[in-house]
Amino acid sequence: RTSGSTTATGLLKVVSPDVKYEADFIYASYPYRTVNAVVQEDGDVRAEPVERLYHFRTAVRPRKLGLMQVGWGGNNGTTVTAAVVANQQNITWETRAQQHLPNYNGSLTQASTMRVGFDAQGRDIFVPMKSVLPMVEPNDIVLGGWDISGCNLADAMDKAKVLEPDLRSKLRPFMEDMVPLRAAFDQQFIAKNQQPRATNILSTSDKGEQLEQLRKDIRNFKSTKELEYVVIIWTGNSERYATEITGVNDTASNLMTAIKESHQEVSPSTLYCVAAILEGCPYVNGSPQNTFVPGVVELARERNVMICGDDFKSGQTKMKSVLVDYLIGCGFKIKTMVTYNHLGNNDMYQLTDEVMWKPKSASKSRVVEDIVDSNGVLYKGNEDSIDHIVVVKYVPFLGDSKRDVSEYTSEGFMDGHYTTIMHNECLDSALCAPLILDLAIFVELFSRVQYAVEEGDAGLRKDKYSGMETALSVLGFYMKIPRVPPGEPIVSALGRQKACIENLLRALVGLPPENNLLLERKCP
């Protein structure tokens, strides 16, 4: 290799008068430069650079973290668990081809690097992302959760058939004592074909009582495992949409009343989420359903608990948010996007139900809207859009092995058509499991971050530190339709999303955002 760039293995420490490393906190003062833009009547734009001085304070010590997965016995839940145990125990396994070592590839926190700057020899210096700020190690995460299936995790992992048999048999002794907690279940929210799994459900159908039990489960998990912080992630089946009804789920207090009255439009996922919020635990929604009805969003803000969603962005959608950004960003007018997925896991089986497919279809279809809207040169108004077709098929033989075939056709220079056809194949859960771990690790980190703002001559606008907005849009990288704080636009382009995470990490240690100018070489 000749690039000369180097990845350092130690921790990053910033030396600057604006940054202070103390025993409990890392303090950073950070001038945030942005632009206020006004489109004037004649179409011209007035752009005014503005600056705000942020003061960040990040608690140094990662807490002992518990991750409760809703749907722990599913393909994702078992794969996350198997990977953590295999890494903890350093379990190796054989396939026809070779011996394999456990790893956390596919995870930003564990397997990606960030550029810091040039060294004296002009080499780019990179560091592992996890060395920028203290983060929880995935091997230290304590796992638990709920499932409507009462299978222990070893049996559930065998059923999922994601991992190799040799690895599964070595993991069995560590996983057969792990049994999911009884689940809050309501048949009308998931496909009928899941009914046979529902053997491990709470004995009461009263939603108020279910909520209390879920809260108790969280408290027990926290105390028996001696945890300091618990994150809850929904990786259960995709539910149907709950109907949003004024007086039922539109405000926090109406929602609490609706739960007490066991209203039929309170979904199990909303119950888990409310339980999490009331216990002060952040909640991540990995599926497309509207768990975060307005009442939940209000409750999360009232209680200052982070929520993050919706629907993991793991495979085809991630690729879409790269490819569409590339094509439109280069001035190609995409006319058609026709994408097929086929696989044979339980998630796909449940999506054969039309009602459950609806939220997933909407989530998959909306993932590039903002990228299209960002180019009014190519796309003029709402009528001028892309023929975007999303097809998924259940093919049992393929199990968790997801095949994605996509065709993109664009209008290029002087009507030259530019067509790209792509085929991807990957284990669905091997794409998703590292995202679940990253989400838990980042949520724990960002919950340790506080900020205060100084604005121009007005001085310190907030005189004491407060936590970040509860809708954790900085993790939009992981979500098909990122949930954002009020008024923040949705960003789908993967590059922008990753830059947001990296630049926030940099800001927290007082480093300027990566601008890729490399001016010190171009204009020395």
Ligand code: NAD
């Ligand atoms: P899965 O069907 O294997 O697992 C889901 C689990 O949830 C099952 O074990 C089921 O018994 C359990 N469950 C259902 N309702 C429950 C409830 N009310 N309480 C507790 N447990 C419940 O699915 P999977 O492949 O692990 O995917 C999980 C979710 O993640 C799906 O909703 C899927 O749409 C979403 N997702 C997955 C990917 C990916 O794997 N690449 C990408 C995006 C979104």
